[in-house]
Amino acid sequence: MALLLRSLARQGLSVTRAQSCVLYRHVVPMGTSAKEEMNRFWAKNTRLNRPVSPHFTIYRWSIPMMMSISHRGTGMALSTGISLFAVGALVLPGDYAHYLELIRSLSLGTPIIAGAKFALAFPVAYHTFNGIRHLLWDVGKGFKIPEVYRSGYAVLLLSLLSSVALAAL
């Protein structure tokens, strides 16, 4: 495919404005959906036991990359936390106030309490602000590379500031 495109380019493809249209002369309906094609890809490659080329182990890490996986990481962590809380509510004896009393009885210092609040607030803040960044991408805004970095730094700053503010409450 690439070979064909290169040979076309070499022949100096020049299309005038009026004729710069693709003639849909030979049209064949697609036989597979995207999902099927993805499944076929994985089935074939696992069957042939093909190795996967290294990707994140060799590619240079960038801020956008790190923020992207952190968005996923915080999402999974928060989801796990909520699920653990829900399961705890179902199986653990006693009520919520009882467990809060338990923690209060440990007489933890204010810095530890503030630190714990920060540790809880930061993933929520980061995932929320980066989520807004994602939604902006979804409506097509902010794709230029400088914009990606700028919005990324804004998310990091906002997350940090709001987590500190919440921890101080």
Added chain:
Amino acid sequence: MAALLRIRSICHKGVKPLFLRSSLFLRPVVAQKKDQDHVLLLTADIHASPSRYAVTSSKAASRHWTGERLLSIILLGMLPTAYMFPGPIMDCSLAAALTLHGHWGLGQVVTDYVHGDFKVKVARGGLLALSAVTFAGLCYFNYHDVGICKAVAMLWSM
């Protein structure tokens, strides 16, 4: 491979022009230059997926995507609202929105990293069970205990 067959067939000029239908997806397979003409025309062999012929013309995936974004926006709005108007209705809404958002989010993780029919089935089954239990637990907490909004307030007052 289909592309190569197409190229070969076009080179031998043995391709019957196939009728055009309204297309949802286009997959350009090959392009050919007519060297006799002064003006160069691009004729492409295109794979179209018209709704009548496609294996799945369903818009399910597209609607799912939109649903995910809508839910995210709703959940975003719930955060200040829960702070300003805590109560049982807010608790229930938060429980539902949080669990569904988490369920769909983890669903994307499964799609990205889990491959193979059986493994996907197992992963999705486990995820459904987890989300169901999570929702049940949150509802139980909302009904029999202080509820999500109050719980956060109590925790933060420590």
